[in-house]
Amino acid sequence: MASTPGVRRWILPFRATEPLSPARQRWLQRRRREAQRLIAVENRFLPLLLASLLPILLLPVTARQGLPGLALLAVLFDLLILQSILTLPMVGAMAFTRLRQGLFLGIGVVAGLGLWVPVAAGAWPGGTFRAAEMVLLSLFFLIASVRLVHLLARVPRVNVQVMAGAAAGYLQLGLTGGVLATATQVLVPGSFSLGAAASHQLLLDRLTYFSFVTIAGLGFGDVLPANAVGERFVILISVASTLYVALLVGLLLGRYIASEEVEMLEAEELEPE
Numbered sequence: 001m002a003s004t005p006g007v008r009r010w011i012l013p014f015r016a017t018e019p020l021s022p023a024r025q026r027w028l029q030r031r032r033r034e035a036q037r038l039i040a041v042e043n044r045f046l047p048l049l050l051a052s053l054l055p056i057l058l059l060p061v062t063a064r065q066g067l068p069g070l071a072l073l074a075v076l077f078d079l080l081i082l083q084s085i086l087t088l089p090m091v092g093a094m095a096f097t098r099l100r101q102g103l104f105l106g107i108g109v110v111a112g113l114g115l116w117v118p119v120a121a122g123a124w125p126g127g128t129f130r131a132a133e134m135v136l137l138s139l140f141f142l143i144a145s146v147r148l149v150h151l152l153a154r155v156p157r158v159n160v161q162v163m164a165g166a167a168a169g170y171l172q173l174g175l176t177g178g179v180l181a182t183a184t185q186v187l188v189p190g191s192f193s194l195g196a197a198a199s200h201q202l203l204l205d206r207l208t209y210f211s212f213v214t215i216a217g218l219g220f221g222d223v224l225p226a227n228a229v230g231e232r233f234v235i236l237i238s239v240a241s242t243l244y245v246a247l248l249v250g251l252l253l254g255r256y257i258a259s260e261e262v263e264m265l266e267a268e269e270l271e272p273e
Contacts, residue, residue, distance in 0.1 A: 178208025195222030
């Protein structure tokens with residue numbers, strides 16, 4: 001039976017002279033099946049990256065007055081929610097897997113449907129509803145980022161698709177910061193100084209820009225934290241982005257080195273004695 005490329009590298013080779021117990025054989029079979037599922041997921045990382053880029057590029061268009069801007073905002077975020085759900089399955093034998101999967105799906109569905117309420121009403125119903133919707137979106141994207149790190153930690157190989165998944169996670173972290181900053185500004189007005197271009201419609205766009213500038217460490221531009229709440233938000237998003245990048249670099253580099261070591265072991269076994 002032909003093996004899927006990358007699966008054998010994930011499971012360290014055993015010499016034929018070493019007998020395996022039935023329990024060990026079952027464990028190896030489970031790991032190989034999981035590796036095959038993870039390799040099948042790799043093809044979804046690039047669409048996830050594209051779905052994460054679209055809101056960033058088109059947020060200024062969604063700030064326009066009226067129904068088209070609100071509808072475009074709902075479509076962009078719903079597309080990202082859908083792609084995140086399709087790309088990030090639960091992997092591994094984990095307790096309460098179905099409960100966690102159901103919670104992830106439930107938050108995504110509620111947040112996605114909530115984006116269509118202002119489309120139906122013609123405007124955001126009120127500050128409280130908008131803040132609650134932004135908090136739900138932030139929670140969903142935060143869970144998606146954690147699941148993505150867990151998924152990337154278990155991939156059997158490092159390639160272009162996996163790197164696209166890591167980039168998508170970084171973009172989702174920036175979007176999460178922008179959405180959460182919007183909820184903060186609505187609940188605690190004056191948390192951020194939005195500069196000369198401040199307006200109710202541009203709020204999400206301006207604070208998403210602020211979030212990416214913060215996590216990239218470029219320094220502040222015309223959008224600034226204006227009180228203690230805004231300053232604490234900057235601290236949290238800066239620490240989160242630093243930890244995310246450090247974790248991903250460590251995980252992917254470790255996986256790449258491990259795969260190279262397995263290739264060397266396989267080459268040594270194939271050499272004639």
